[in-house]
Amino acid sequence: MSDDEVLYCINHPNVETRLRCSKCGNPICPKCAVQTPVGFRCPQCVRSQQAIFYTATPLDYGVATVVGLVISTVAAFILGQVGIFLVIILGPVAGGVIAEVVRWAIRRRRGHWIWLVVSGCIVVGALIAALYPLWRLLFAPRPVAYLPPLFRLDLIIYVALAVGTAYARLR
């Protein structure tokens, strides 16, 4: 192929160009070319690349919600017992574990919004742990003498740290 070969954009047959898509080799004009880390690509190749990258199915979102909710609730109950100091250390660990278990459950397929689903699960899990004393108050066989505080700074810190880590892993 000679350098001064005249090419015409496959999307704009009237536009001369010297650019080619680095994947399929089709000529593309500067208006069509999309700059990527591996060179200029035509819009078609960029689209099919994204379709391969984001492969999570609706079922994966369902699985991510159920698995995320179960493990987030367990994590919130455990971290709700250990005190703020350990929460600061273990919060990001818990977020990482939750993210990895969900990724494993959906076989590492990627989705645009999996991070949001998992973050929601972490928040709901913490709410369940925080409101659990209310449930005991309502359904305990005998009246409960002492109601633990419902405002839980430790769980709020846990949510912030765990969501931050899960977002970084799943985004």
Ligand SMILES: [Zn+2]
């Ligand atoms: Zn292409």
Ligand SMILES: [Zn+2]
């Ligand atoms: Zn073009």
